[in-house]
Amino acid sequence: MAQKNNIQLAIREYRPSDQRMVTDLFCDSIRENIYPAFFKSMSHSDHVGVALSISMAGYVLGGSSYFQALLFGAAWAGLIYFCCHEIYEGYMLRRLSTDMADIQANYLDNPNNGFWVAEAGDGDLSKVVGMVMVRGQRRVEEDEHHGNLNGGMGTGSSADGSGESGEMSHLVVAFPWRRRKLGSQLTQRALDFCKERGFARLILDVSSPQTGAMSLLQKSGFIQTSLHTNTHANRWISKLARIGVMRMEKFL
Numbered sequence: 575m576a577q578k579n580n581i582q583l584a585i586r587e588y589r590p591s592d593q594r595m596v597t598d599l600f601c602d603s604i605r606e607n608i609y610p611a612f613f614k615s616m617s618h619s620d621h622v623g624v625a626l627s628i629s630m631a632g633y634v635l636g637g638s639s640y641f642q643a644l645l646f647g648a649a650w651a652g653l654i655y656f657c658c659h660e661i662y663e664g665y666m667l668r669r670l671s672t673d674m675a676d677i678q679a680n681y682l683d684n685p686n687n688g689f690w691v692a693e694a695g696d697g698d699l700s701k702v703v704g705m706v707m708v709r710g711q712r713r714v715e716e717d718e719h720h721g722n723l724n725g726g727m728g729t730g731s732s733a734d735g736s737g738e739s740g741e742m743s744h745l746v747v748a749f750p751w752r753r754r755k756l757g758s759q760l761t762q763r764a765l766d767f768c769k770e771r772g773f774a775r776l777i778l779d780v781s782s783p784q785t786g787a788m789s790l791l792q793k794s795g796f797i798q799t800s801l802h803t804n805t806h807a808n809r810w811i812s813k814l815a816r817i818g819v820m821r822m823e824k825f826l
């Protein structure tokens with residue numbers, strides 16, 4: 575248990591009464607990636623080049639119109655923003671309608687899955703300020719050789735609970751509570767759970783705008799084992815958004 579300005583902080587298992595706060599925290603944490611992803615994507619040399627070419631075309635087609643040059647450039651930026659928005663919003667809606675729709679059944683009722691929250695305060699005044707979840711995952715192939723690095727997005731959890739690795743997601747700390755080691759404690763909780771269950775490793779996917787998470791994971795001993803740009807969204811949307819998905823793993 576930790577303290578911030580005399581406010582008690584504790585990590586405990588999720589309870590059904592946390593549902594609303596957990597959902598709000600999850601949605602905020604996904605949406606906060608949209609602008610960083612957009613700015614990162616727009617500053618890529620390919621996109622800068624396209625934006626300049628399109629603006630130039632607008633200028634020429636508009637008969638030396640600066641307004642049209644601006645309009646064409648803004649249209650390109652709007653398209654990139656739409657792609658970034660689509661990827662994160664789509665991911666969020668998909669999780670809300672699948673595992674997050676019934677946390678009790680999907681996490682707590684399965685002994686190889688877990689869901690924890692960080693709670694600030696005591697009794698009626700307490701609120702959820704952080705969360706993390708782990709799903710036991712069965713490997714399709716035995717990974718006896720460490721060179722066999724996973725290049726895909728891990729989504730399938732073991733139906734019968736006989737997981738061999740844990741997949742962590744929804745690692746979030748509410749903005750005012752960041753940089754106080756809560757994220758590290760939640761990660762440690764997930765690692766301890768995986769050790770208790772005898773899992774060989776803990777994995778998670780991090781998108782390129784999540785630089786704080788990358789830094790935390792590296793500090794906690796995770797290593798990057800793959801990088802790809804595929805998302806659940808349409809191939810062209812993923813290509814235009816240029817969001818990299820890094821798979822991070824820690825062997826236990």
Ligand SMILES: CC(C)(COP(=O)(O)OP(=O)(O)OC[C@H]1O[C@@H](n2cnc3c(N)ncnc32)[C@H](O)[C@@H]1OP(=O)(O)O)[C@@H](O)C(=O)NCCC(=O)NCCS
Pocket residue numbers: 603743744745746747748751752753754755756757758759778779780781784785786787789790791793
């Ligand atoms: C990532 C996140 C959970 C970190 O939580 P946190 O409580 O601030 O993390 P900690 O205080 O334990 O940070 C531990 C270390 O990680 C690194 N770190 C954390 N946030 C960082 C940031 N924004 N920028 C750079 N490094 C950061 C630092 O090295 C930090 O140690 P230090 O404070 O001594 O320098 C939090 O920023 C968050 O909720 N982000 C949005 C959601 C997200 O990206 N989740 C990851 C999903 S995979």
